Amino acid sequence: MDFLKKFISAKTRESAPDRPASSFSDLSDDQLETHLKIARYGNFVLTDAVRPSYDLQVVPRTGYRHDTYTDSETGIAIPVLMASASREQILDLFVDLMDPLGDEVDVVLETSHHTRGEGHDDHYREGIELPILKSVLYDFEEMLIDDGCTGVAVLNPRIPMEVQFDEHKILTLYGQDLDAFERVFDGHDVMCCEDIKFITEAEHVHSSTDTFAEQFEQMRYRLGIED
Numbered sequence: 177m178d179f180l181k182k183f184i185s186a187k188t189r190e191s192a193p194d195r196p197a198s199s200f201s202d203l204s205d206d207q208l209e210t211h212l213k214i215a216r217y218g219n220f221v222l223t224d225a226v227r228p229s230y231d232l233q234v235v236p237r238t239g240y241r242h243d244t245y246t247d248s249e250t251g252i253a254i255p256v257l258m259a260s261a262s263r264e265q266i267l268d269l270f271v272d273l274m275d276p277l278g279d280e281v282d283v284v285l286e287t288s289h290h291t292r293g294e295g296h297d298d299h300y301r302e303g304i305e306l307p308i309l310k311s312v313l314y315d316f317e318e319m320l321i322d323d324g325c326t327g328v329a330v331l332n333p334r335i336p337m338e339v340q341f342d343e344h345k346i347l348t349l350y351g352q353d354l355d356a357f358e359r360v361f362d363g364h365d366v367m368c369c370e371d372i373k374f375i376t377e378a379e380h381v382h383s384s385t386d387t388f389a390e391q392f393e394q395m396r397y398r399l400g401i402e403d
Contacts, residue, residue, distance in 0.1 A: 199231040199233070217236050223321045223322050225321070225323055225382065225384075226344050226382055228378065228379075229378055229379035234377055234380075238261050239367055241368065241369060242368075243255075243257070244256055255354055256349065258348050260374055266347075267314070269360070269366065275306075277330060277331065278334075280304065281330050283300075283301050284329040285327075285399070286299075286329065286343065287327075287392055288325045289392060296325075300401070301399050304400075316391055319388050324383045325382060327341060328340075338350040343382065
């Protein structure tokens with residue numbers, strides 16, 4: 177996790193008047209290294225993409241909860257499910273959650289490899305057959321799971337429904353009818369926990385590598401997505 181450690185040193189451990197004190201601020205290098213190597217919290221195993229705060233403001237666990245997204249332009253409230261799952265099941269869960277979207281979908285690849293945490297760039301492909309998309313994603317399984325600078329969104333604007341697998345490896349699902357998604361969660365033994373908190377809701381850090389950045393470009397090419 178060389179990039180992760182560099183990111184903490186440059187962005188998180190330095191004090192700033194407009195930023196709350198970081199749980200990483202006073203750590204020795206040995207304490208930091210030990211924390212970054214911890215992936216298991218009970219039965220939950222993190223991917224290498226992210227690590228929680230040193231003081232564990234949020235303890236990672238498996239589960240999902242209901243939420244609502246309100247469109248700022250239309251004021252329309254859209255039902256949302258948010259979920260986290262352990263490393264060994266997260267990609268299979270993401271892939272199975274695409275099934276309610278239909279046989280042909282649009283895909284958005286999200287990358288923050290070149291922004292260093294300041295937003296991300298989106299690459300859009302319309303009209304790809306779902307089996308082809310799934311095959312390509314499995315070909316890049318390690319990068320998708322362990323890269324803290326890569327996210328994927330799959331949607332069908334005709335329904336409309338959307339499945340997001342973001343750079344934190346949190347799943348976010350949008351749609352007026354979410355029952356099909358909940359049945360997928362049940363099939364993977366991911367239970368509803370309305371009090372669950374996600375790693376994005378507290379201090380956390382990301383990890384990436386130059387190799388993952390190169391693999392992202394390869395995946396983009398395989399999916400036929402231009403700059």
